[in-house]
Amino acid sequence: MQSVLAFLLLPFSWLYAAVLAVRNWLYDVGWKRSEAFAVPLLNVGNLRVGGTGKTPHVAWLVEELLRQGQRPAILSRGYGRSTRGPRLAGPTDSAATVGDEPWYYFQQFATQLVPVAVAEARRLGVQLLLQAHPETTVVVLDDAYQHRAVRPALNVLLTELARPFYSDHVLPAGRLRESRHGAHRADVLIVTKCPPDLSAASQAEAAQRIRRYSRSAAPILFSAYGYGQPQALPAEPAAGPAQLAAGSSGRGTRLPALLLTGIAQPGPLQEYLESQGYAIQHHAVFPDHHSFRPADLVALRAHWQPGWPIFTTEKDATRLLAPELRDARAGLPFYTIPVRVAFLGNGSAAMQQLLPNWPVPEN
Template identity: 60%
Template sequence: MPHPLALLLLPFAWLYALVLRVRNWLYDSGLKASAAYAVPVVSVGNLRAGGTGKTPHVAWLIAQLRQSGEKPAILSRGYGRRTRGYLRADAAATAATIGDEPLQHYQDFGGQVPVAVCENRRLGIDTLLRTEPALTAVVLDDAYQHRRVRPVLNILLMEQERPFYHDFVLPAGRLRESRHGAARADVVIVTKCAADLSVADQAAITARIRRYSRPRVPVLFSTYDYGAPVAVGASAAPAGREIVLLTGIAQPGPLRGYLTAAGYQIRHHAAFADHHAFTAADIAAVAGQLQPGQSVFTTQKDAVRLLEPALRPALAGLPVFYIPIEVRFLADGAARLRSLLPPLFQPQAVV
C-alpha cells in the first residue's frame, strides 16, 4: 500500500507515466529515430532512480568482454560532474570533470579501457568510434531510458529489496517510467541479493518480474563480494574494529550489513546523498567523530570524490579506507549472461 503522501501524488505520477508511455510508443513505432551502430552497443540501466549496482555490473561486463578478446569502451552521462559535452577520461581527470563512476571505471581498468562522458549518447558514441577505431563494443552506463540509441543488448537491473513491481512512477514513487518499461529488457538482473537466496524465492521474484517483461527473458540474480579494506592515502591498515562510516551513495544499507556481519562496530555514520560533492568541512566533521584506534570506512565511489585535489590537505593524516566490491552471480547466472555476449558480435544492421 502506498504511503498517504504518495497517494496524493499519484495523479501527477499517472500524468508523468502517460507522457513517457507516449514517448516510448513513438520510439517503438519508429516515428522517432533510434540509431543503431556497426559495433554492438550494450545498455545497463534501471527503472528505479537510485543505486541498483550499475557500476560494478558494468565493470563485470567489461571484464568479460576483454577476456573474450573484445575491445570495449564505456560511455556515461557523467552524473554529478561540473563540465558539459564530450570528455575522454585521462590521467588528469577528476570526479569534478567526468563524474565519480566514470573515474572509478577508468582507475579500475588502469586506463586500458576507453571511458568517456557525454550527455548526448549518440554524439558520444560517434566520437568514440571516430577517435578509437579499434573499438569492438560500447557499454552505456545508465541508459535504459535513452531511446535515441538502439542497443543490441538491454540489461535491466533491479534491487532485490526495492523491486520495481512494488514501486510507483515519480513523484509518487521512485520509478523513472512505468513498470511496463521492463518489456524492453533483454535480460533482467536482480541485484544485491542475499548470497543464500533460495531457489523458491528466486522463482517467486522471477514470476513477479515476468508480469511486465517479455515471457522468456532471462532473470538472473547477483550478490556482492566485499574485499579487504584498501587505504585511501598513506594509511597502512585499519587500527581496530571500531569505525566511522562515510557514504555518499543511494543505498548504504548493504555495506552497513556487511560491515556489521564482519565484526566491525559502526560508531558513527556520516550519510550523504548519492554523488555528494564532499567539502573540507565534511571531512573535518568526520575527523571530529574519530576516537583513538578508530578508522574511517567508505565506498570506492566515495573515495574517488574524496581524492579531489582540493580535499587532499583535509584528508591527509586520516586513516581512511574503502571497501571494494565485486559482482558474483548466483547459480549459473554468470554462464547464462556470458552466453548472450558472443551473438552480439555477428554483423549488425546499421540504421
C-alpha cells in the same frame, strides 16, 4: 504520512507515466529515430532512480568482454560533473570533470586501456569514442535505459531485491523513471543485492512478479555483492597498512570504525562491515554523488579516534581525493571496500551466453 503523500501524488504519476508511454511508443513505431552503430552497444540500466548496482555490473560486463578478447569502451552521462558535452576521460581529469562513476571506471580499467567517455547525448558520445578509438569492438552504456536515441544490442535491466520495480510507482509518488511496463524492453533482467543464499522459492516468487511486465523470453537472473579486503586510499600511505584484517579479534572484541558514504543505498555495506566484526561508531550519510566539502571531513574527524579505520566506497573515494580536500583529509585513515558482482546459480554462464558471438579482433 509518507503513504498518504504518495497516494495524493498518484494522479501526477499517472500523467508523467502517460507522457513517457507516448514517447516510448514513438520510438517503438519508428516515428522517433533510434540509432544503431557499426559496433554493438550493451546497456546496463534500471527503472528506478538510483541504487540498483549499475556500477559493479558494468564493471563485471567489461571484465567479461576483456576476458573474451574484445576491446570494450564505456560511455556514461557523467552525472554531477562540472563540464558539458562529449568528453573523453584522461589522466588529467577527475571526478569533478567527468563524474564519479566514469572516473572510477577510468581508474579501474586504466591498465587494460579501456576508453571511457561521457556525454549527455549518447549518440555523440559513441561517435567520439569510435573516432578516438577505432579499435573499439563494443561500447558498454552505463545508465541509458531511458535514453532511446541509441539502440542497444543487449538491454540489461537491474532491479534491487529490497526495492523491486514491480512494487514501486512512477515519480513523484514513487521512484520509477517510467512505468513498470518499461521492463518489456529488457533482454535480460537481474535482481541485484540478493543474499548469496537466497532460496529457490524466493527467486521463483520474484521472477513470477517480474514476468507480469517482462518478455517471456527474457532471462531473469539474481546477483549478490562480493566484498574484497579493505584498501587504503592511495594518498594516505602514512595512515595505516595497505590492508586491514577483519575487525574481530576472535575473542569477541569488535574494532571501532567509522563509515562515510555518498551513495544511494549504503545499508548493505554497513551490514557487511558489521558482519566482519567492525563496530560502526558513526555513519556519515550523504546523498548519492555528494560533492564532499572540507567541512564534511571536519565533522567526521570529531567522531574519530586514533586507531579507528574510516571506511568508504570506491565511488566515494574518487571524490574524497579531490585536491581541495587534501588538508581536511590529512591523517585520517580511509579505506575502501572493493565491491564485485557474484551471480547466483548459473547466472554467470547465462550472462556469458547472452553476449553476441562477435569475432575476436586480431592483435
